[in-house]
Amino acid sequence: MPGSLAGPVRPGVADPRDLTCEISCALVTATDTPAHESGASTLTHEPSTDTAAHEPSTDTAAHEPSTDTAAHEPSAMQRIGMLVRDARRHRGLTQQQLAERLGTSQSAVARIEQGGQNLTLELLGRLSEALERELFSVGPAGPTHLRVTGGVPLRGSVTVKSSKNAAVALLCAALLNRGRTTLRNVARIVEVERILDVLRSIGVSATWDEAGRDLTLVVPDELDLAGIDADAARRTRSIIMFLGPLLHRAPVFDLPYAGGCDLGTRTVEPHMIALRPFGLEVEARGGQYHAAVTAPGTADRTIVLTERGDTVTENALLAAARTEGTTTIRNASSNYMVQDLCLYLQLLGVDVEGLGTTTLVVRGRPVLEADVDYTISEDPVEAMSLLTAGIVTDSELTVCRAPIEFLEIELATLAEMGLRYTLSPEYLADNGHTRLTDVTISPSQLKAPIDKIHPMPFPGLNIDNLPFFAVIAAAATGSTLIHDWVYDNRAIHLSDLTRLGADVRLLDPHRVLVSGPTHWSSAEVVCPPALRPAVCILLAMLAAKGTSVLRNVDIIARGYEQLYERLVEMGARIEVFHD
Numbered sequence: 001m002p003g004s005l006a007g008p009v010r011p012g013v014a015d016p017r018d019l020t021c022e023i024s025c026a027l028v029t030a031t032d033t034p035a036h037e038s039g040a041s042t043l044t045h046e047p048s049t050d051t052a053a054h055e056p057s058t059d060t061a062a063h064e065p066s067t068d069t070a071a072h073e074p075s076a077m078q079r080i081g082m083l084v085r086d087a088r089r090h091r092g093l094t095q096q097q098l099a100e101r102l103g104t105s106q107s108a109v110a111r112i113e114q115g116g117q118n119l120t121l122e123l124l125g126r127l128s129e130a131l132e133r134e135l136f137s138v139g140p141a142g143p144t145h146l147r148v149t150g151g152v153p154l155r156g157s158v159t160v161k162s163s164k165n166a167a168v169a170l171l172c173a174a175l176l177n178r179g180r181t182t183l184r185n186v187a188r189i190v191e192v193e194r195i196l197d198v199l200r201s202i203g204v205s206a207t208w209d210e211a212g213r214d215l216t217l218v219v220p221d222e223l224d225l226a227g228i229d230a231d232a233a234r235r236t237r238s239i240i241m242f243l244g245p246l247l248h249r250a251p252v253f254d255l256p257y258a259g260g261c262d263l264g265t266r267t268v269e270p271h272m273i274a275l276r277p278f279g280l281e282v283e284a285r286g287g288q289y290h291a292a293v294t295a296p297g298t299a300d301r302t303i304v305l306t307e308r309g310d311t312v313t314e315n316a317l318l319a320a321a322r323t324e325g326t327t328t329i330r331n332a333s334s335n336y337m338v339q340d341l342c343l344y345l346q347l348l349g350v351d352v353e354g355l356g357t358t359t360l361v362v363r364g365r366p367v368l369e370a371d372v373d374y375t376i377s378e379d380p381v382e383a384m385s386l387l388t389a390g391i392v393t394d395s396e397l398t399v400c401r402a403p404i405e406f407l408e409i410e411l412a413t414l415a416e417m418g419l420r421y422t423l424s425p426e427y428l429a430d431n432g433h434t435r436l437t438d439v440t441i442s443p444s445q446l447k448a449p450i451d452k453i454h455p456m457p458f459p460g461l462n463i464d465n466l467p468f469f470a471v472i473a474a475a476a477t478g479s480t481l482i483h484d485w486v487y488d489n490r491a492i493h494l495s496d497l498t499r500l501g502a503d504v505r506l507l508d509p510h511r512v513l514v515s516g517p518t519h520w521s522s523a524e525v526v527c528p529p530a531l532r533p534a535v536c537i538l539l540a541m542l543a544a545k546g547t548s549v550l551r552n553v554d555i556i557a558r559g560y561e562q563l564y565e566r567l568v569e570m571g572a573r574i575e576v577f578h579d
Contacts, residue, residue, distance in 0.1 A: 334358055480516075
């Protein structure tokens with residue numbers, strides 16, 4: 001196998017400083033060839049031989065069998081497992097305690113220590129953080145790929161994680177607060193980490209708790225805007241939501257933006273309509289937003305958004321929060337991430353009226369200083385992704401903690417198509433506001449809806465949930481017209497489903513006609529460069545009998561936390577490998 005550990009590995013060593021190793025990207029995954037050629041271990045769910053019930057809290061080596069035997073030289077994955085096991089013991093942790101820090105199951109930790117679990121670079125970093133020691137120094141990584149053996153029904157239940165889009169908005173909003181902000185249940189995804197890289201580069205203290213789920217932010221009196229991490233900023237379009245908070249911090253500032261000049265100019269204009277009443281002028285050129293701020297002309301202002309966009313509404317809220325007087329925002333988005341932001345601003349002491357409506361009235365305060373503790377609500381787009389996984393694999397599956405208010409149109413459309421499902425009694429999320437329910441779906445004979453499926457601003461069908469209906473429509477009898485009027489060319493990526501046997505006809509850059517039912521077939525597909533269509537391809541592969549390969553899947557980690565591992569826990573057969 002290519003790659004090696006630098007220096008001898010000494011199982012049982014007491015000091016974790018002696019456990020640091022150099023790992024090549026091929027050694028990290030050990031799955032760059034098919035399992036029958038290399039012995040690559042898959043992410044299939046196996047019973048643990050080392051459960052919490054059999055592992056005493058003292059967790060000594062005498063009570064836990066070693067994966068190392070004299071008869072066989074341990075594999076690379078087993079050697080990595082030994083490092084994790086020895087460091088865990090040194091910290092005095094049980095497998096269950098380490099699992100809690102990682103936000104995973106005890107059986108997954110057992111598989112890691114036995115060398116039977118694929119390790120992504122992200123998971124290696126979380127292991128080092130959970131064990132409070134940089135165990136691994138990782139060389140250059142190749143692209144990540146998935147090998148999916150489909151045609152297997154899923155089972156059991158899965159819990160929806162917190163909203164990525166809300167987390168990003170709240171990280172930007174923390175710049176408003178002179179006090180301490182603690183965000184709970186934060187999604188550990190690439191998009192969040194990129195925003196954190198930017199925040200830290202300008203002087204913000206951002207610290208995860210021991211379990212790696214809660215994040216505490218403290219903003220300094222003076223931000224180092226000249227030291228901004230331009231690379232991280234250009235890799236996330238969410239950087240545009242720094243405009244609202246930063247107009248209160250500096251009269252002149254520059255922000256890098258993602259994409260080419262045309263993209264930057266097009267992206268900034270709806271935001272400028274929202275932010276000019278606060279005295280902000282922005283010119284996009286040379287890869288930078290060049291911002292200049294003057295005092296707003298009036299104490300009270302009414303802003304009519306020409307586009308009911310989520311980030312545009314959030315930027316207007318962020319600007320209004322620290323601007324004296326009353327700001328009325330009309331045609332505002334009332335989507336889930338905007339509601340999370342409003343709830344956070346209310347905790348800061350900002351008077352926000354109209355939560356959940358298209359008219360928001362904000363009475364700002366020039367100084368916001370409060371120690372705030374807020375739990376982010378669950379993600380309706382992830383909930384829809386998980387529901388789709390169950391639907392296309394013809395599974396009996398329960399999706400727990402689904403934010404029903406933001407899924408009602410989707411479920412009504414699915415009911416029209418013949419999906420059989422039940423809802424538990426509603427209960428409140430930890431933020432005390434969002435309505436949750438557990439959705440149980442059953443195998444169903446689906447039929448195409450009479451009308452086309454298209455998105456609308458909330459409370460309509462969520463634009464991010466629209467692509468999943470292409471996969472569902474492919475499993476239904478009849479033809480379904482899907483109209484993606486919001487994004488240019490995103491519908492084109494859905495035509496990749498034809499590689500797996502679907503009948504998807506591209507009518508124009510915004511419309512596809514999907515005819516079913518599909519007899520899914522396995523294939524090798526390069527991941528499209530759009531997040532939701534990429535996940536759609538993965539979900540279709542779960543339905544396709546045989547072994548499929550999805551290449552270059554790193555984009556999925558931008559919006560989903562541990563998606564592959566969680567699908568495996570429900571019975572999916574997914575193997576992660578690298579070139």
